[in-house]
Amino acid sequence: MALLLIFLTLLAVLLYSQSKYSEIQTITIEGAVLFNQKSYQAASGLVIGDSMWSFDTRAVAQQLEKLEWVEKASVKRNWLTGVEIDLKEYVQMGYLDRGNSYQIVLSNNLALKQPVTVIDGPIYSNFDDEKKRGKLIDQLAEINPEVLQLISQIILDSKEKDADFVTLYMNDGNEIHGILSTLAEKINYYPSVIAQLEEDQKGIIDMEVGIYFRSYADAYGFAEEAPEDETAEEE
Numbered sequence: 695m696a697l698l699l700i701f702l703t704l705l706a707v708l709l710y711s712q713s714k715y716s717e718i719q720t721i722t723i724e725g726a727v728l729f730n731q732k733s734y735q736a737a738s739g740l741v742i743g744d745s746m747w748s749f750d751t752r753a754v755a756q757q758l759e760k761l762e763w764v765e766k767a768s769v770k771r772n773w774l775t776g777v778e779i780d781l782k783e784y785v786q787m788g789y790l791d792r793g794n795s796y797q798i799v800l801s802n803n804l805a806l807k808q809p810v811t812v813i814d815g816p817i818y819s820n821f822d823d824e825k826k827r828g829k830l831i832d833q834l835a836e837i838n839p840e841v842l843q844l845i846s847q848i849i850l851d852s853k854e855k856d857a858d859f860v861t862l863y864m865n866d867g868n869e870i871h872g873i874l875s876t877l878a879e880k881i882n883y884y885p886s887v888i889a890q891l892e893e894d895q896k897g898i899i900d901m902e903v904g905i906y907f908r909s910y911a912d913a914y915g916f917a918e919e920a921p922e923d924e925t926a927e928e929e
Contacts, residue, residue, distance in 0.1 A: 718744050718777055725781035728763050728798070728806065737761060738769070740777060754779075762804050787834055788816040788848075790827070801835065803828045816842075820850040826858065829874055836878035841885065850874070859902070872901040880905060 721740055723731040738754050751769040758767035758781065766782040784800035789810060797805040799818060805827075821827040830850075834842060844864050851859040858874035862881070868888065872880055880901035887899055887907065897909035 716746055717775065718742055718746055719775035720772075721777045721779065722772070723779045723781065725783060728783050728786070728800075729808075734758065734779065734781065738779060746771060746775065746777075762802070763800055763806065765802070786815065787831055788818055789813055790821060791817050791819040792822075799827065799831070801831060803831050816845040817847045818850075819847060820852045821848075826850060826874075829858070830860075830877075833874060833877040836882075838882050841881055844884070867896045869898045870901055871898060876901070 718740060719742065721735055721738075721742065723734050726734050738758055740749065740754065751771065754769045755767040758764055758769075758779070763784055764781055765784050768780045770778050772778045784802045784804065787799050787801055789796040790799050790805045796810040796813060796817065797807065798810060799805050803824060818827065818830060821830055830848065844866060845862055846865050847863040849861045849863075851857075851861070860872050860874050860877065862870040862872065864870065864884075866888070870881065870884070883905060884899065887905060891907065895909060897907055897911075898913050899905065899907050
């Protein structure tokens with residue numbers, strides 16, 4: 695009886711290994727935003743039709759994590775014929791201004807080389823230097839989300855090599871002058887600052903030392919509307 699059971703088990707394993715039920719039939723990828731599912735599947739090395747048992751799930755996950763824009767990956771078998779891949783990409787923080795093009799900047803300071811067709815976040819100008827850009831990303835990570843979404847453009851003063859003065863254009867029409875090293879600390883007060891302004895009053899909020907407001911009329915001698923930022927026509 696025992697020999698018969700062993701024989702039937704081996705026969706079942708043999709039949710299973712020769713059937714389509716031992717092959718990958720579906721590969722599901724969740725969390726793919728920066729690149730399409732086809733490219734991630736290629737990077738995983740998994741192919742429809744391969745044996746469900748010919749790969750190590752952790753090894754495939756580690757292979758995907760070698761991609762600079764992937765923070766975390768997990769891979770698991772789903773029932774008999776499916777594979778599920780869950781990705782956590784680094785967060786998109788904004789766009790690096792390259793003069794005549796833009797690159798997506800991620801939370802790990804990586805500037806992707808893929809072409810950008812739509813701008814839906816802040817633009818970083820004069821931040822080609824990775825160390826300077828890294829300082830900016832560190833600051834942005836500490837800014838309250840409701841304030842961060844108000845930023846249209848951040849320009850590093852390329853003439854000042856040490857102080858890292860920055861100018862920010864805000865979506866609501868105001869302009870902020872600050873220092874990179876204290877940007878998050880100061881700009882988180884932005885909602886309370888503009889709440890004290892008169893209706894439709896626009897101008898410059900200087901955050902380099904303290905925090906104080908100057909209308910555009912006082913600062914530039916013209917009506918209170920923001921000066922045109924450098925990328926307005928390009929966008």
